[in-house]
Amino acid sequence: MSVVYFIFQQTMFFMIPLLVVALGGMFSERSGVINIALEGIMTMGAFTGILFLNLTGGNMSGQGQLLIAVIISMITGAVFAMFHAYASINMKADQTISGTALNLFAPAFAIFVARVIQGVQQIQFANTFRIEKVPVLGDIPIIGDLLFKNTYITTYLGFVILAIAALVLYKTKFGLRLRACGEHPQAADAAGINVYRMQYAGVILSGALGGLGGLVFVVPTSTNFNATVSGYGFLALAVLIFGQWKPVKILWASLFFGLMKAIAAAYSGIPFLEGLGIPSYLYKMIPYLATLVVLIFTSRNSQAPKASGIPYDKGAR
């Protein structure tokens, strides 16, 4: 049984960043802006968040420090995403190109600044954030072992964000307007919605969640930040598509991807999986292969927001 608990706890570490970042991507794409820059945004968010943890390491520790880092990462991500918003919304640039530029910029910037500040590119941090056992809840049989032991506060934050994201998207005026802009911006505009403002909101939200996702990815799985989030931004994009741009489906998609990542990372320590003799590379490839297969079956009548990727031009007919 302990193996199951271990795998599940590991899955959480890999799943939460994917969930959070894919939800961010959802806001952006649902407003009509493709955000391929998630990888770069995650890198920037992780960079400033971890840098904060590093610099305050001597004076601060524990959950308070982590929460401040969370806020810093979110702000960084939001600000960085604004460059994408400006290019794609105001300048009507090709959204894939602008996103690619951000992806190129982020790791170079993170390495450069880290070298200037501290001489080496890896930024160390002391991990004082692990929660051995949540009081009371951790004592519940099975569920306590699965969800409330050996965990991070950011895991719960991820689930809270999921709930809020679903509520905002489907139950608020803002969500309805955002979705309208992604489906048919001309109609939304005619109905009196400021399309540009809604798209800015979508991209900035994706930036904040992307930045948070970067931090959430690095903190449980490493003790230093080396200017990369290992392709998790692109994987989150796959989660978004796998989840058909819908919050609850994104949850299941991220759970599946997270599980595959956890198995690939931990399989050598688990006799049962080791005995199967399947190389870890196969587990690493499965999320990407699965996404391709899902794409084949769903792309004909895709659930993708109809206007996603097309710069909104007021004068277009």
Added chain:
Amino acid sequence: MNKKRHINLTGPISSVFAIVIGLLFGFIVLLFCNASQAIPGFFTILTGAFTHGLKGVGQVFYYATPIILTGLSVGFAFKTGLFNIGTPGQFIVGAFGAVYVGITFTSLGHVHWIVAVLVSALCGAVWGIVPGILKAFFNVNEVIASIMMNYIGMYAVNWMVKADKTLFNSMRNESKNVAVSAQIPKLGMDKLFPGSSVNGGILIAILVVIIIYLILNKTAFGFELRAVGFNREASRYAGIDEKKSIVFSMMIAGMISGLAGGLLYLAGTGKHIEVVDVLASEGFTGISVALLGLSHPIGILFAGIFIAYLTAGGFYLQLYEFSTEIIDIIVAVIIYFSAFALIVKSFMTKAARRRQAKREEKGGKGE
């Protein structure tokens, strides 16, 4: 005649505009880091490639070889209306094909390197054709499919290199040396640029650039590919098989990227396939090269040399205690601003129209 020239110039001018802003941004970053070293540092970026004379120039061509080709791959797909972000995957799969043939098929003798190069193109083509087929027949977005293929390719290559004892150098966690007969001959480049790593690969790259230029601009096949890129529906109406076009253009794009991998890993300069879970950076640089070169084969040739030139200059930046990543920052800023090409273009056409109107007005008064 005059009007036509105006339209043709907008592209290059917006590229130059982006380059100037990118370099300025780099200079400002240097100023912020260390104001006293910023000016010599900046000059090093601009002229560092010439530090060792002809050897330096040769190095520039050596760095340029793979990125010209990955750039050409992206640019070619662009011209046919597709965004091939799959270059890192196609590149590494091509490299694997070349290295595999280079290590195992040692009995081929003189044609060994030619076979290895051809196999690299073939492997790249296989990796490129998958997103093409998915796009043509299942309407799958080629950007997402290519990203997936990148990771599948990277993991597959790492897996295959590691699993095969004849290929894997377990001491250094990378692929072994290819046979000498599989190395690309120098073709006179060693005499032209003594002491540098450049080889016949650059000539092959230039040849491919010319071939692609001819295919795109001088053949009916190329015309069809571009027509599908402009308007898929209209092309179908005109009787072009648009599905075939999409599959072919992704296949050719993959082929070029695969070739890039082959040429780099057969260069005999100590380049091995490292078993690390990182996408090939040459592939992503290709996107920059294509954007900067405005997807035109000749533009891409120069853009590739330009970025290689900056990279070569960047190495010497370490003398001033700046890290070489500043080059990547500059290139990223250049790409960001080159995405604004549309605005620059509309601004320039507006200015041209205003000038035209003024001239006409004057002419009217004169009469």
